[in-house]
Amino acid sequence: MKIICIGRNYAEHAKELNNEVPDKPVIFMKPKSAVLLPEKPFYYPEFSDNIQYECEVVVRICKNGKYIQEKFANKYYNAVTVGLDFTARDLQQELKSKGLPWELAKAFDGSAVVGKFIDLTQRMNIKNLQFELHKNGECVQKANTRDMIYHVNKIIEFVSQYITLNIGDLIFTGTPAGVGPINVYDKLTGYLEGERLFELDIR
Numbered sequence: 001m002k003i004i005c006i007g008r009n010y011a012e013h014a015k016e017l018n019n020e021v022p023d024k025p026v027i028f029m030k031p032k033s034a035v036l037l038p039e040k041p042f043y044y045p046e047f048s049d050n051i052q053y054e055c056e057v058v059v060r061i062c063k064n065g066k067y068i069q070e071k072f073a074n075k076y077y078n079a080v081t082v083g084l085d086f087t088a089r090d091l092q093q094e095l096k097s098k099g100l101p102w103e104l105a106k107a108f109d110g111s112a113v114v115g116k117f118i119d120l121t122q123r124m125n126i127k128n129l130q131f132e133l134h135k136n137g138e139c140v141q142k143a144n145t146r147d148m149i150y151h152v153n154k155i156i157e158f159v160s161q162y163i164t165l166n167i168g169d170l171i172f173t174g175t176p177a178g179v180g181p182i183n184v185y186d187k188l189t190g191y192l193e194g195e196r197l198f199e200l201d202i203r
Contacts, residue, residue, distance in 0.1 A: 002169045003030040003112055004159055005056075005085060009149050009174025025150045025158045028103065030085075030172075034112040041201040042110055044184055048088035051182050054175035055133035055141045055190055058083040059126075059152055060117055061169040068160040073153035076165060078120055081197050082131050082190040084113035085172050087179075114170065115190050115197030124193075126152050134189040135182075143176030150174075 007026035036042060044051060062078040085106065092105035120126065126145060133141040145151070150158070152173060159165065182188070186202040 001032050002163070002166065003032070003034060003172065004163065004169065005030060005106070005172040006150065006155055006174040009155075010143065010147055010176040011149060012147075012177035021149065025155055027159060027162075028106060030107045030112050033109050034107055036110045036113045036200075040110075041203040042086070042113070042182075043203050044182075045088070045108060045110075047108075048091050048105075050088065050090040052087050052089045052179050053133060053135070053140075053182055053188060054085040054087055054179050055131065056083055056085055056172045056175050057081075057129060057131055057145055057192070058114060059171050059173065061165050061171070062167060064164065064166050066160050066164045068156055068165070070153045070157040073156040074126070076156055077152070077171075079117040080120055080124075080126065080129070080192070081115040081117045082133075082192045083115055083170075083172060083198070084133075084188065084190070084200070085175060086111040086113070086182075089181075112170075112172070113188075113190075113198060113200055115192070118192065118195070118197070130193055132191040133178075134191070135180075136187055140180060141176055141178035143178075145173070147176065148174065 059077040060079040088105040095102040129145045188200045190198045
């Protein structure tokens with residue numbers, strides 16, 4: 001299983017981190033070991049003082065494919081959820097300032113929270129899904145997939161030019177504006193179309 005992540009896919013998020021809006025999808029990856037096991041808390045790592053949440057819509061690949069055309073991409077995923085791309089922002093900024101890759105800030109153990117998957121139906125429009133993240137009961141991120149710069153089918157077309165997609169792979173489609181820090185004893189809850197799909201304690 002691969003975890004393919006899209007960076008800077010919402011214009012307002014790119015702006016809040018003083019990044020340019022990209023002219024093509026920005027890709028990075030997390031290893032399988034990054035997935036936080038269900039029902040487990042997230043333990044704040046010792047190597048960072050600024051872990052931040054990034055809530056994202058996640059799709060699950062259901063068919064192997066390479067060089068997938070955008071018009072056929074919808075046949076390659078069958079389920080959707082919300083998740084968290086935890087980021088060690090201090091470490092990321094340090095690595096970026098040195099021109100170094102920033103996987104250490106994104107790919108550490110437990111950095112990928114994956115909610116309960118919902119099977120996609122013909123009534124669900126992947127380009128018009130509302131999602132939210134609540135922190136200690138307060139909504140801190142709220143967005144709709146229609147605001148993506150690159151929508152899911154375009155992402156699949158782009159990624160599959162370089163990387164073969166396999167059954168079970170996950171694509172984190174990018175976070176909207178509103179990212180922020182977490183603290184020990186916080187509770188994070190993710191919603192898609194009003195349905196709670198994950199609840200997570202920070203320890």
